[in-house]
Amino acid sequence: MKPLYMWAGGKNKMIPKYLDNPGIPTSGYDTFVEPFFGGGAMTIWVYENCPDVKRFVINDVKEELVGIYNAIKNDIDNFIKRMDALEAQYLPLDKPTRKEWFYNLRTPYATNVHNWTATEESATLYFLMKTAFNGIWQTTIRANGRFDTPFGLGNQKTTVYDKENVMEWHTFLQKVDIYCGDWKVASDAVAGERAFFFYDPPYRDSFTSYGEGFTDADHQTLIEYCVQKDLQGDIVFYCNRDDAQDGFFDAHKAHLNDSYFDIKYTAGRRATEKDKDGNDTRTAKAAKEILLHSTIVKPADVFANGLCEVVG
Numbered sequence: 001m002k003p004l005y006m007w008a009g010g011k012n013k014m015i016p017k018y019l020d021n022p023g024i025p026t027s028g029y030d031t032f033v034e035p036f037f038g039g040g041a042m043t044i045w046v047y048e049n050c051p052d053v054k055r056f057v058i059n060d061v062k063e064e065l066v067g068i069y070n071a072i073k074n075d076i077d078n079f080i081k082r083m084d085a086l087e088a089q090y091l092p093l094d095k096p097t098r099k100e101w102f103y104n105l106r107t108p109y110a111t112n113v114h115n116w117t118a119t120e121e122s123a124t125l126y127f128l129m130k131t132a133f134n135g136i137w138q139t140t141i142r143a144n145g146r147f148d149t150p151f152g153l154g155n156q157k158t159t160v161y162d163k164e165n166v167m168e169w170h171t172f173l174q175k176v177d178i179y180c181g182d183w184k185v186a187s188d189a190v191a192g193e194r195a196f197f198f199y200d201p202p203y204r205d206s207f208t209s210y211g212e213g214f215t216d217a218d219h220q221t222l223i224e225y226c227v228q229k230d231l232q233g234d235i236v237f238y239c240n241r242d243d244a245q246d247g248f249f250d251a252h253k254a255h256l257n258d259s260y261f262d263i264k265y266t267a268g269r270r271a272t273e274k275d276k277d278g279n280d281t282r283t284a285k286a287a288k289e290i291l292l293h294s295t296i297v298k299p300a301d302v303f304a305n306g307l308c309e310v311v312g
Helices: 015-020 041-049 063-074 076-090 095-111 118-131 163-173 183-188 216-231 248-252
Strands: 031-034 055-059 176-179 195-199 235-241 257-265 272-274 280-282 285-293
Touching (some): 015 041, 041 195, 055 183, 063 163, 163 176
Parallel strands (some): 055 176
Antiparallel strands (some): 272 280
């Protein structure tokens, strides 16, 4: 199973790093919780590698994204019907006409002036995301905070979306409780269960183009929650960027361990672009990722497989 869409800041590239340090726990919990869902890369990894997990809980504050997951979970036939109809209109067009068609579809979505059902609206958003600029979620005042990302390259050949993957998500979502709102509500919903919490909140000191802010006070509250959950015997991962390196995370992590990763951040740009003289130049920004986490031990006999066990 793959993510439903590309998501700038998604954790696909970080999972191999987490497997190496500190390791991703594959046992010791029955429930997996990801309250800042986005593209859900970590949830997918746990689903595919931890068959004993009985329940998944996901949450996102963006009602539009949550609507896609609810439609795929509860009304898959009508979701596919709408996607296929839009795809049949889009694919025969040349690129300039595709661009015009895209904006003619985006306008009623962004202005919320239409007569679509909830499922048709969610499928329309999904189609727009698959044909919009690569992996970027953009909202505008003009669109009243709704999805308003520009058109992408328009170079699809035979299909716009992966129908088989959408069907796999339908099957998976039958095991998932879907929340839309505050991260703490979704987290508290599993009180008393053995849980693994994965928190990927907005980057510190960053107001993203997704329209969501998260202050230092919010981060401190979340880290303190992670500390308490770890003390109660749950497993916690909290990831963020530590570009400032001002001691913020050291000041609040308490007994949680930390792991640091050097990464290149290329959201919204190519890693290599042309300079004014036509030469290739690196434009990716160096960044420092931090992971605060419960104590993880890698026994020698499973280290080579990238697996780990949780001690506690």
